[in-house]
Amino acid sequence: MRVRAKLWRIKNSKAVCHLCYNLCQIEAGEAGFCGARYFDGRELVTKNYGVISAIENRPMEIKPFYHFYPGSYALTFSTFSCNLDCPWCQNWHLSKEREFRGQYVGPEELVAMAVAKKSHGLCASFNEPTILFEYLLDVFSLAKKKGLHTSMVSNGYMTPAALKELSGVLDAINIDVKGDEEIYKLISRRENLKGVWRNVKLCLDLGIHVEVIHLVVSGLNDSMEKFEGILRGMERYAQSYVPLHINRYFPAYRYVHPPTSVEFLYKAREKAKEMLEFVYVGNVGGHENTYCPECGRLLIERRGVVKVYMEGNRCKCGKEVYGRF
Numbered sequence: 001m002r003v004r005a006k007l008w009r010i011k012n013s014k015a016v017c018h019l020c021y022n023l024c025q026i027e028a029g030e031a032g033f034c035g036a037r038y039f040d041g042r043e044l045v046t047k048n049y050g051v052i053s054a055i056e057n058r059p060m061e062i063k064p065f066y067h068f069y070p071g072s073y074a075l076t077f078s079t080f081s082c083n084l085d086c087p088w089c090q091n092w093h094l095s096k097e098r099e100f101r102g103q104y105v106g107p108e109e110l111v112a113m114a115v116a117k118k119s120h121g122l123c124a125s126f127n128e129p130t131i132l133f134e135y136l137l138d139v140f141s142l143a144k145k146k147g148l149h150t151s152m153v154s155n156g157y158m159t160p161a162a163l164k165e166l167s168g169v170l171d172a173i174n175i176d177v178k179g180d181e182e183i184y185k186l187i188s189r190r191e192n193l194k195g196v197w198r199n200v201k202l203c204l205d206l207g208i209h210v211e212v213i214h215l216v217v218s219g220l221n222d223s224m225e226k227f228e229g230i231l232r233g234m235e236r237y238a239q240s241y242v243p244l245h246i247n248r249y250f251p252a253y254r255y256v257h258p259p260t261s262v263e264f265l266y267k268a269r270e271k272a273k274e275m276l277e278f279v280y281v282g283n284v285g286g287h288e289n290t291y292c293p294e295c296g297r298l299l300i301e302r303r304g305v306v307k308v309y310m311e312g313n314r315c316k317c318g319k320e321v322y323g324r325f
């Protein structure tokens with residue numbers, strides 16, 4: 001469904017979109033980099049409001065959220081397209097699609113589905129949810145009224161203005177930091193790595209629960225030198241308690257390099273643990289447990305059933321653990 005977009009203005013008879021860091025300047029009759037935001041000459045409209053490509057009830061651990069209501073389920077939904085263009089995209093069948101031919105599901109209908117399926121929350125994932133900005137505001141606002149939690153799995157490339165508006169209705173975000181400036185030059189219209197890191201910090205300041213994902217792509221960023229860049233970002237913009245997920249890549253879309261070396265992933269985890277409390281390796285089969293960074297006790301067990309061994313958000317030793325439990 002087409003609706004008037006938020007966050008744009010007219011400049012030199014073009015529409016400048018302020019939803020994400022690409023800051024597309026869109027001529028009349030054209031769409032921005034994401035293909036979803038179209039300037040009709042009078043106003044910027046979104047072509048994908050409520051156009052849904054997939055809906056599935058999924059555990060938070062799969063996304064991955066490890067410190068946000070472990071063991072709970074969120075009705076997870078997506079649309080098509082993306083505001084970045086990664087040649088190794090793991091969800092390319094959705095992200096590279098620029099025709100918005102999905103079923104229309106209104107916000108009320110989607111939230112009613114979550115309630116009917118006894119989901120604990122709603123999560124926007126699979127493709128980049130920023131593209132669904134106007135829809136997310138409506139869906140998440142309704143979800144909050146029903147007592148459901150709200151989350152998104154994102155590349156964090158939205159503008160701070162977009163993030164601030166979302167923060168009124170968004171409980172948790174996973175931000176995928178891709179690597180260094182060179183990578184963002186390759187995949188975006190306008191490189192802004194620093195902006196992604198600043199958004200990590202902004203989420204913490206706004207009280208949004210945040211976990212960081214980093215996909216280690218073979219032949220691209222699978223060196224300890226590049227990985228240390230991620231750790232410097234965590235040190236500067238996040239806190240030592242923010243969970244870091246180091247994820248394994250598999251060949252997809254235009255990228256044919258072999259899957260990431262598991263040995264490298266574990267080496268990276270050891271390095272990260274020198275400064276971060278919670279570091280997880282993902283996409284290697286199964287899920288990792290959470291242990292207390294102070295005393296080493298098992299806090300959250302993820303073997304089939306998720307079990308939380310904490311009192312509130314504290315370990316038996318008294319250590320406070322970041323997250324919502």
Ligand SMILES: [Zn+2]
Pocket residue numbers: 292293294295296297315316317318319
């Ligand atoms: Zn402890």
